[in-house]
Amino acid sequence: MKIGDAANRSGVSAKMIRYYEQIGLIPNASRTTSGYREYELQDIHMLRFVARARDLGFSIAEITELLDLWRDKDRRSADVKALAQARVRDLRRKIAHLQDMADTLEGLASDCAGNERPNCPILHRLETADKEHGTEFRGSAEKGFRKRNVS
Template identity: 60%
Template sequence: MNIGQASSFSGVSAKMIRYYEQIGLIPRAMRSDAGYRNYSAPDAHRLRFIRRARDLGFSVEQIAELLVLWRDRERASAHVKEMALSHVAGLKAKIAELQAMAHMLEHLADHCHGNDRPDCPILADLAEPAGAEQGPQARHKSPRFGVDTPASSRHRAAMVAPS
């Protein structure tokens, strides 16, 4: 089958098929006399496997390892299960991180007046140094809007800079 047919069968775009071939995730396709790629049924199934693994969030490196395990009929399933559970733990950690970000943004948005005044706790929080303690409980004093922020410093500098 040609690359378009392999793409349709597997759900992997032709561009990604070429990329996977380039990085060695799939073997180089056989070429027709005209130079077109020809994929076998096992190649197409391998691509479908890759697509499903990508849909589940596995990295390219993890997929390479999964492909090795998939082809090894004498492997123990315990290693595959261990990989899957490790991946689940990583996904749960990422979910917790995303939820914390969403809660922080909701908290900041709740405290933003959203009017025509320039005071904005969202921007004030973003101006905090990286690594500063974050979270609703970390804010004990009101931010000083427009004071010593990069934007106000630039504005003051522009006003006093010689032309």
Template identity: 70%
Template sequence: MNIGDAARASGVSAKMIRYYEDTGLIPPAARTAAGYRVYAEQDVHMLRFIRRARDLGFSVEGIRELLGLWRDRDRHSADVKRLALAHVAELRQKIRELEDMASTLETLAECCHGNDRPDCPILSELEAPGADGAVPAKRAGAIKALPATGRRQGPRS
């Protein structure tokens, strides 16, 4: 199986498969005499594992740990659980931050007439925040525009 077939079968793009190999997330693939990477069902299995972990929002580093446990037949499920719950905590933290932003902004928008006049409480608040601390004090980064949802190189869509 060539890399393109593995990509289609796993839902991980060929580009990313090479990247995962480069960064040591997955072991180097076998090669044909001509240098083509060759994949077996087992490799596709692993790629699918990775793909699903990404779908659950794990970072590549997180996946590295998950893969370690996956391959370790003597693993303790407690370790997996700990990893998973730590990730859930991160997700919930992020959700809280986004929710704070959204509700603040929504509140401001509700106060805005939304007509053809220039006065606008949203801009006023950005100019000089009210003492009510409507704008949260903490940074959490912009909304990383949802990276093109939907598998880009998935099984022939």
């Protein structure tokens, strides 16, 4: 199977398959005599695994760990679970952060008349850096969030 088929069947674009190979996330594919990459069904499983983990917001580094565990027949399920739970904690932290932002902004917006007149407290508050809600954004962990234009 060539890379285009592998892409269609796995949900990972051909571009990204090459990229994942290049950065060592997945092993080098075997090649035909003419240089085309060749994939087996097993590779499709692996790629789907990657695609699914990626959709769940795992970073490349985390997917590397997951793939290692996936391939390791002697793995401890506790290791996998710990990884998933760490990711859940990350996500919950991000969610809380975004919720703070949304609540703050909503509070600002609700104080604005939203009419033809120029007076708008949103701009004043942004300028003076008052906090509508006491929560402190600076310092909250935001590392490693992957943005995807997941069609």
